[in-house]
Amino acid sequence: MFQLNLKTGKPIYEQIVDKFKELIISGILKPDEKIPSVRDLAKQLTINPNTIQKAYRELEYQGYIYSVQGLGSFISRPDQIMDLNKVEYLKKQIHNNICELLYMGIKPEEMEGHIKNIFSAWKGGKHND
Amino acid sequence: MFQLNLKTGKPIYEQIVDKFKELIISGILKPDEKIPSVRDLAKQLTINPNTIQKAYRELEYQGYIYSVQGLGSFISRPDQIMDLNKVEYLKKQIHNNICELLYMGIKPEEMEGHIKNIFSAWKGGKHND
Amino acid sequence: MFQLNLKTGKPIYEQIVDKFKELIISGILKPDEKIPSVRDLAKQLTINPNTIQKAYRELEYQGYIYSVQGLGSFISRPDQIMDLNKVEYLKKQIHNNICELLYMGIKPEEMEGHIKNIFSAWKGGKHND
Amino acid sequence: MFQLNLKTGKPIYEQIVDKFKELIISGILKPDEKIPSVRDLAKQLTINPNTIQKAYRELEYQGYIYSVQGLGSFISRPDQIMDLNKVEYLKKQIHNNICELLYMGIKPEEMEGHIKNIFSAWKGGKHND
DNA sequence: GTGGTCTAGACCACC
DNA sequence: GTGGTCTAGACCACT
Numbered sequence: 001m002f003q004l005n006l007k008t009g010k011p012i013y014e015q016i017v018d019k020f021k022e023l024i025i026s027g028i029l030k031p032d033e034k035i036p037s038v039r040d041l042a043k044q045l046t047i048n049p050n051t052i053q054k055a056y057r058e059l060e061y062q063g064y065i066y067s068v069q070g071l072g073s074f075i076s077r078p079d080q081i082m083d084l085n086k087v088e089y090l091k092k093q094i095h096n097n098i099c100e101l102l103y104m105g106i107k108p109e110e111m112e113g114h115i116k117n118i119f120s121a122w123k124g125g126k127h128n129d
Numbered sequence: 130m131f132q133l134n135l136k137t138g139k140p141i142y143e144q145i146v147d148k149f150k151e152l153i154i155s156g157i158l159k160p161d162e163k164i165p166s167v168r169d170l171a172k173q174l175t176i177n178p179n180t181i182q183k184a185y186r187e188l189e190y191q192g193y194i195y196s197v198q199g200l201g202s203f204i205s206r207p208d209q210i211m212d213l214n215k216v217e218y219l220k221k222q223i224h225n226n227i228c229e230l231l232y233m234g235i236k237p238e239e240m241e242g243h244i245k246n247i248f249s250a251w252k253g254g255k256h257n258d
Numbered sequence: 259m260f261q262l263n264l265k266t267g268k269p270i271y272e273q274i275v276d277k278f279k280e281l282i283i284s285g286i287l288k289p290d291e292k293i294p295s296v297r298d299l300a301k302q303l304t305i306n307p308n309t310i311q312k313a314y315r316e317l318e319y320q321g322y323i324y325s326v327q328g329l330g331s332f333i334s335r336p337d338q339i340m341d342l343n344k345v346e347y348l349k350k351q352i353h354n355n356i357c358e359l360l361y362m363g364i365k366p367e368e369m370e371g372h373i374k375n376i377f378s379a380w381k382g383g384k385h386n387d
Numbered sequence: 388m389f390q391l392n393l394k395t396g397k398p399i400y401e402q403i404v405d406k407f408k409e410l411i412i413s414g415i416l417k418p419d420e421k422i423p424s425v426r427d428l429a430k431q432l433t434i435n436p437n438t439i440q441k442a443y444r445e446l447e448y449q450g451y452i453y454s455v456q457g458l459g460s461f462i463s464r465p466d467q468i469m470d471l472n473k474v475e476y477l478k479k480q481i482h483n484n485i486c487e488l489l490y491m492g493i494k495p496e497e498m499e500g501h502i503k504n505i506f507s508a509w510k511g512g513k514h515n516d
Numbered sequence: 517g518t519g520g521t522c523t524a525g526a527c528c529a530c531c
Numbered sequence: 532g533t534g535g536t537c538t539a540g541a542c543c544a545c546t
Contacts, residue, residue: 011537013537024232025232037518038520039517048537048538049540054537061448066265068519069269069519071546072518072519073519074264080265081233087230087233087235090230095247096151097223097226098223101219104215104216105207105211106216111248114220119227122228135461138454138455138534140529140530141530141531180531183530270546283486283487284486305546336492337491345488351484352481352485352502353505354412355484356509357505358412362466362468362469366509366510369506377485380495381495396543398522424532436524437524438522440535458530458531458533458534459533459534
């Protein structure tokens with residue numbers, strides 16, 4: 001399903017969380033779709049099931065998936081994730097990152113072009129199915 | 130000089146690094162300006178000097194400050210920080226954060242407005258001194 | 259008859275138990291009224307009959323319904339449910355929840371108003387039929 | 388520090404969470420007070436450190452404590468816990484529990500007396516220090 | 517078979 | 532010393 005990098009110092013469970021978030025946000029995993037069971041994914045990635053479970057639990061806390069005992073884990077609908085604190089946090093992150101790039105000398109025009117690309121990629125993306 | 134928040138779980142040394150980056154990027158701390166000695170800042174924040182040391186080492190590694198034996202630590206010039214890997218990393222972060230907000234249902238127009246504000250705030254900011 | 263929510267993590271059989279308790283307490287289901295057979299309800303909710311069975315067993319154990327071989331399951335009379343341990347348990351729950359809200363900073367007056375509403379809603383409710 | 392009951396089927400880590408919440412809400416543990424380290428409490432209760440850590444992590448998620456690497460875990464201030472969803476949830480719980488008792492035949496006057504006691508106990512409690 | 521809890525014990529990052 | 536991550540493997544509850 002995807003690659004792990006054990007050398008970065010980034011916890012494995014966080015890498016899994018981020019990877020799933022990417023797959024969900026990009027629209028590759030759709031709402032109510034089933035994701036691999038804890039044990040299956042553990043086998044596939046040859047890591048401990050507890051680590052997967054920790055990742056799934058974190059994803060559930062953040063609203064990206066929901067788990068049902070005896071059935072499995074599934075992707076949530078986007079409106080379940082929305083949270084005002086999170087929105088504020090993400091906006092601040094974007095602000096900081098843009099300012100950092102500008103300070104380092106990136107030309108504003110280049111930056112604005114890059115951001116336009118993000119928006120047009122989004123509009124043309126898979127989420128319009 | 131600034132406030133620490135022990136409650137976030139974020140390592141203290143990282144908070145110091147981020148705070149300095151903020152002050153540098155926003156233009157409050159200017160190139161070649163001297164920053165407090167390790168001991169002074171440790172006293173002022175009532176934390177362990179080792180923690181400050183680690184923060185300064187990290188800032189130096191990232192290119193934001195430089196140290197001169199026997200004189201102290203100073204702010205670097207912006208072009209010293211520039212690093213292609215970092216630029217790519219920051220761009221990817223911006224991409225991810227914007228997509229996450231869009232996925233959660235934020236309207237693209239709202240998002241674009243928010244970003245325009247960042248640029249105009251930058252252009253009107255202190256870095257034009 | 260009612261909606262299930264698989265996403266809460268709450269076991270399905272418990273959701274069914276709680277839903278029945280709600281219907282009984284609010285007076286919508288009246289003493290000695292017949293409730294659907296295990297098989298019918300399972301079909302209607304498209305879930306496994308074993309799950310319904312477990313829910314009914316729990317409701318019977320708690321005194322809310324009684325079963326008659328060959329006839330079906332029926333709502334009990336309120337005095338059948340009364341149980342001193344349970345009364346103590348519920349009182350303690352109420353105590354804990356109120357204290358938690360007060361600790362979090364809810365004003366006592368607001369809290370008292372809210373509770374008054376519960377009582378007046380009860381007095382004006384369906385149980386006086 | 389406190390008693391565990393391994394026979395109830397209630398997860399140990401939840402019992403620890405609930406116990407701490409009680410101690411915090413009742414004012415016995417005060418904001419910024421240090422709580423035992425993961426290892427110490429594990430030794431004291433003769434259970435696995437991982438179980439304590441899970442409990443502490445849950446308490447942190449719910450806003451009751453905060454943890455600092457290398458320093459320990461501490462009680463949060465009450466306003467950190469406040470959360471609108473939680474308030475709504477607790478109010479609904481109180482509503483349900485009161486209605487359940489009334490349905491079972493508890494006299495409203497008795498119930499109202501009980502609740503008055505809660506409020507007066509609160510007003511006379513330790514939180515006014 | 518699924519997710520959830522728990523143990524025993526190792527290792528790392530932070531202060 | 533502190534909290535945080537990870538493994539290996541057991542057992543339970545739910546569908």
